[in-house]
Each structure stands twice: as C-alpha cells, then as structure tokens.
Amino acid sequence: MKEFAVGFFWYSPLLVLLFFVSHRLLFLARRKSKEQLNLPPGSSNEGWPFIGKTFDFIKPHPSTTIGEFMKDRLQRYGKIYRSHLFGAPAIVSADPDMNRFVLQNEGKLFEANYPKTMGDVLGKWAMLLVNGDMHKTLRSIAVNSTNPVRIRSHILSDLDFHVQKLLKDLPINSPFSASEMAKKITFNVMASQVLSMDPDEPDNKWLRKEYMDFMRGLCSSFPVNLPGTVYGKAVKCRQNILKFMLKKMNERRKIGKEYDDFLGMVVLQTNLSEEQKLDLLLSMLFAGFETTSTAISLVVFFLEACPKAVSQLREEHLGIVRKKQHAGDSPDLQWNDYKEMEFTQCVINETLRLGNVVSYVHRKALQDITYKGFFIPSGYTILPVFSAIHLNPDYYKDPEKFDPWRWLQIKKPGDKFLPFCGGPRLCAGIDLAKVEMSIFIHHLVLKYQWELAEPDIPISYPFIEFHKELPIKVRPYHCMEDNNDHVSNVKSLPN
C-alpha cells in the first residue's frame, strides 16, 4: 500500500500531463476533421489578430454600392465566403437562400450577436442584444405599440401633424440641411410616441441634443469607453437620457393617470425590472429614429435626381387631395388615403433597395450546421448582407439605377428584398416606418420643389451619413390654386 502511495505520488503529474496531451490531441484531431469538412472558401485567419479584416469590411463606401472588400470577395469566392470579422471567424452571405435560412432559424440554429461594446451604450437589455424568452417578451411589447391597428387609430394623425409642422416653414431658396430636417421630424415623432413630448417643450430640445451625441458615439468606429472620446460621451449621454426617462416614469406613477404612449405601456409591465424597462424605452427611440431619418434623407436625395418620379408622385397625391375635397372629407390624412399611395410604395421600396439603410445584420451559429454543402462551425459569426443582394444584377436589372417603376412588376420580392430583415427579428416598426415615409412624401411633393445646393452622396460607415448633411434649396410648388388647403391642422399649430 505504501509503495502504491509513493508510486502514485511520483506518477500523478505524469498522468495529469498525459491527460492534457491526449485531450489536446483529440481537440486538434476533431478540429482538423471539421476543417476537412467543406468550410466556405476564404480564410478565417486573415488580417490582424482579433480584428481580422473588420476595418476592410466596414470601410466607408457609398451606400448605393457594396464596397471594395465585398466586391473583391464575391468575385474571388462567390456568394458565401469565410473571413475574420468583429473579433471572430465569420461567414459572410450574399446568398438569398442562405440569408433566409439564417433568419428563419433565429433562436434555433442561430441568434443575434452584436458586438459587446454596443451594450455599454444601448444597455444589456437592448432588443438587439437580448435573445430567447426575454427577446420574445420585449418584442411583443414593441410590436403591440406599432401595429397597423394602433397606427390607424392613434399614430397616423400624430405623424401627419409632426411632418406638416416641420415642413410648414422651410427657408425658401436658401440652403439648409435635409438630413437635419429628417432627424428633427423622426425625433419629434419618436419623442411624441414614446414619451408624449411636445416638440416645443424645452426638454425636447435638450433630449434631442443628448440623443444626437448618444447616436454619434454608437455609430463611432472606435468603440472604447475613454474620457474625451465620442464613445465615452455617448455612454454619459445614455445615463442622462435614462435619468430623464426614470423621472418621467416616476412622475407618471405619482399622477396615477394612464398615458396612451409607449412609456405608458412600459410602466404597466409588471414582469420587467426598472432597468429592463429603461433599456426597452431607449431601444425604441434608437430603432425608430436613426433608420427612418436616414430613409427620409435618401428619399429627398434620390427623388431630386428623378423629376419623372416626382411628377408621378404629385399626380398620385393631388389625386388623393382632390378625391377628399370632392367627397367633402376632412383634409387630414387617413389610413384609406395611405392605402391609395401605390406609386409612393414603389418609391419607398426603391429607396430602401438602392440606399441600404441597414446593409447587414449580426448573427452567430449556435451549433455545427451544414448548409448547401458548406460546413458552418458552432460559434462562427454569420453576416447576412442585404445590400449585396439588393445591388446584384442577377436579381435587379441595372441595380445602380433609381427605378421605382420596377416595383410595379415585382409583386413578391421574397428573400431578395430584406431592408427590414426577416424571421422572428423582422423590424418591429416596419409599418410605422412606411407610413411615416409616405406622409413625408405626400407633404413634400405637394408643397415644394427642391434641388441639391451642393453635391452630396450617402456613405455607409456602416450607419449612413451624408458628408455635407445633404444641403438642399426649396421653392414652393404652386400647382393647385388652393394648394395649401390640405394642410389644415397646420393652421392651428402652436408657434
């Protein structure tokens, strides 16, 4: 027994070493056999350690193009390839079938997986960052607040009011930023829908300023929380915004009255913690603001270069106004009017296809998967890239051309048109965004003619920006003798 104990004492380190060596060999053998499986072409070791080829992938380029990196890889490898992006081995897909497969299997084979640094700014309960049951809970609250029934009964008239208020007094013949105008409209709409805030409240201006700095940091390509950086400022702004929302929430509780806005809905959620409620409120402001304001700027940009589309839009919207006048209806826009904006929907689709507000989304493989003969290892980042499909000549003839008429033929674009993503994470504000853009187009084309004051183009960073903030000049559009009659509720607006 004594000999055994002494022997064991001497041999045990050897046994431990043997165990580790065999474990490592087994791991390497497994990895080798996985590598022998058919991984997509490309290299998951390329580029810098950890960073890989991220900077090449996100290198700024016009949002109406796919950028040099993507172009080069598609030519070299085809629609599904491998790289090293956002700190992990990644598979990039410009293949509509694969994208559908990934998005439809959300929560089963794949899940959303945004860079962790976004959590510092958006919050750990942000909708983009949570998965599983918590995502389902938050999503159902968000979807309920923006469903078509609510848009029809509550939101549409509010949108109409805010768009008209902003478009009422644009400076005539002197340049101003159309991007700024679009941001003001969408911010006012979201602040009203989320917090019932009036655009003329002093708090509204303060919140907008905080929010702009917050967005600047979130979109920054250097996401490190250090004092003096735009990212560090954004983290600070997040705290200020949350403090403000908490104050509003507590005021509501004291008053004890129910408010018909998103904050009102969130306050009633007894199954969420205070932190979760605040992150959800911020998620809605974030998701509904940046995307829609970019889309509105893109509408102004593309239409300016396409007078034929503007005159067809005018015909459509004058037709709606005349029909309402003829029937003796109130001039305020209604859901039925929105449903008649057929060519407007073509313009919106074409704007989203060519402008690519969200060009790709982040996912992660939850297990080893084989798809179309390719092996996708568990843990790999998956990036379904929508812009590479929207701009592919195999799916859209002359894809670089702004051609809204193509949508009169395309009835069901399916997986070849995913500006709002798809599957269980389909954009929760899809209807709201389309109605907001339609109402904007309605008032813009009826009220003004416009031109670019200086050349500018949309650049993907990947968040879209116009370098010069899209400077435009407008002139009133006098075509109907009673052209301004349709802007009825503007007359009763507060100054």
Ligand code: HEM
């Ligand atoms: C043109 C405007 C818009 C575009 C292009 C757009 C696009 C998208 C995309 C691509 C996603 C999916 C992100 C992912 O799967 O990782 C998304 C998600 C989302 N969007 Fe939008 N969006 C727009 C407007 C809005 C508006 C107005 C709202 C709400 C007020 C909104 C609320 C949301 C929410 C809450 C999510 C998260 C959905 C989830 O995770 O289940 N969006 N959006």
